[in-house]
Amino acid sequence: MVPTSDKTVRIGCYSAFWGDSVSAAEQLVTLEGKNLDYLVADYLAEVTMGLLARHRTAKGKGGKPSRAGPGGYVGDFINFVWKRLLDDIVANGTKVITNAGGLDPLALKEAIETIAEENGVKNLVVAAVTGDDLHDRAEDMNSKGQLLPFNYITGNKNEVDVYPGASKKNLSLNAYLGAVPIAEALDAGATIIVTGRVVDSALVLGPLLHEFKWNVNKDWDQLASASLAGHIIECGCHTTGGNFTDWELSANSEHGGWANMGFPIVECKANGDFIVTKPAETGGLVTVGTVAEQFVYEVLDPGSYILPDVILDMRNVKITQVGKDRVLVTGAKGRAPTPYLKCSGIYVEGFKLTADLWIGGIDARKKALALGDAVIKRARRNIERLGMEDYSAVRVEALGAEFTYGPNATALDAREVCCRITAVHKDKSALLLLGVELAPSATGNAPGITGGGAGRPHPSPNMTHYSILVDKQHVPARLTIGRGAQETTKVVPFTGPSSAKNEFPPQLPAAPLPSATEAQGEKVTVPLIRLAYARSGDKGDTANVGVIARDPKFYPWINQALTAQAVKQYMGHVVQGEVAKYELPGIYALNFVLTRALGGGGLSSLNLDRQGKAYGQMLLSFKVQVPKGLLASL
Structure with missing residues (x-):
């Protein structure tokens, strides 16, 4: 039985990537104060791991200093967060969780501890999660057949990523670890936790596992909901009006608009439901539209969002406005995870x-x-x-x-x-x-x-960049906590049930098209942007475009017009592979996955738009025919 509690856990995210606003952490720490239970930060994109590896290699050859830490961690965390805000964070009692450890979480842990001691802060317990770095083990693992192909569209066997082999100059290989080591660090008393490559949502799922004591072997819906909360805020201002289709609403919002963008906060309950909001008197906005756009961002099959700790089914999630800059998210479903971890x-x-x-x-x-x-x-x-x-x-x-x-x-x-x-x-x-x-x-x-x-x-x-799979049994996480004589290190293996193979749910039936009576009357052709929002993102050489109806009455017409074939034809000048279409009727949305669509991906592509960030805006020019009467409310 899922534990019940009236407790609300508030988690704020100040970083969407390495290079996000240097004032974001200060905003959340200052404006939220003791009301913020956790401060989390995501620094690591697929591109970022390559940049950190390149910095690490250059330093080994006597290269110039850079913003990366000496061992390959994100030095911005030390310079713009820890050195500036240490006293406030400690006074507020806010716990910090970040993947700024990059390629060397232990080096970042030591830097955090040293600075704390220099500033007279004692008894600070810092933990580091490692075990994700497979670079030195890759050839041995490959020779044993442990590195498996990765497929962006289930069943599309013609387009898979594989390990490139020793003939290539390999810089890095990191597995996406889960949330359990973070929860165990908190259980052991850690207040600052740094990790390497963990799945983005683990930064939120970890503390919620600790707070609500969910069973990691059966409370799948709660794990799924918490993971969705992590997905919603891991890209920072993406969910508070940044990159929003109706950009003028955000740019001209009160309290400074884009010049003072508010960073996201989730308020989470024991049953998994959560509210998305932002600090008062900050710019931007939190609406069904802004949250829904981030909801579909960088998603492949929304019925099987595969994470280390749970498989998230997003198809029937509901997103509801419950107040000014307050949006309630409910209805996520989960099931047992697969035996595999994705590796980048x-x-x-x-x-x-x-x-x-x-x-x-x-x-x-x-x-x-x-x-x-x-x-x-x-x-x-x-x-x-x-x-x-x-x-x-x-x-x-x-x-x-x-x-x-x-x-x-x-x-x-x-x-x-x-x-x-x-x-x-x-x-x-x-x-x-x-x-x-x-x-x-x-x-x-x-x-x-x-x-x-x-x-x-x-x-x-x-x-x-490339992605592969590895069985979890070959990648146990390691948790290092404390300092000096009190420092301990333990292995945190993946435990509990997992599906024997990737089990993907059937597609939901297509939404019904309007009846003949409803379809009567004059038709007009309008650009998709009049009917929908859109957001696009990247996964290696694969892009996704999520399309969300502005009003449920538009959804059948959008669904009818935007077939996989129609999107492939419209985007054919960038899509060299396949287009798969998925439905999310809970928020009246569609998700399109476009393979071989980025010229090789964010690091190697010769295209201007290497990560498909403008693909959603491009698709919003697609022409859709609708009854004229449906547009009366616009």
């Missing part, structure tokens, strides 16, 4: 260079494409003379003329564009020979060239 890996393959030239005047788009073609041809002649191989990949984009929209572009006559040229080669010198051919274009090519971005470009390592 990064390897380096050659180098990449990106160059920009601005061009103005009539036919700017045509001039930009011709210019890019000429620069690449000149560079190819240069490397051919030196006996070097051709570039392994090149791309020319005319930015400012809706180049990313492909055949759906409507601004072909733009008079100011950026010619962006990107190329990949295994040899830096071949890319430098491309870079030197930019400046001559100003006198030898198109009229109206006004400058070259930040000057002559320089090559950087071409990092590539």
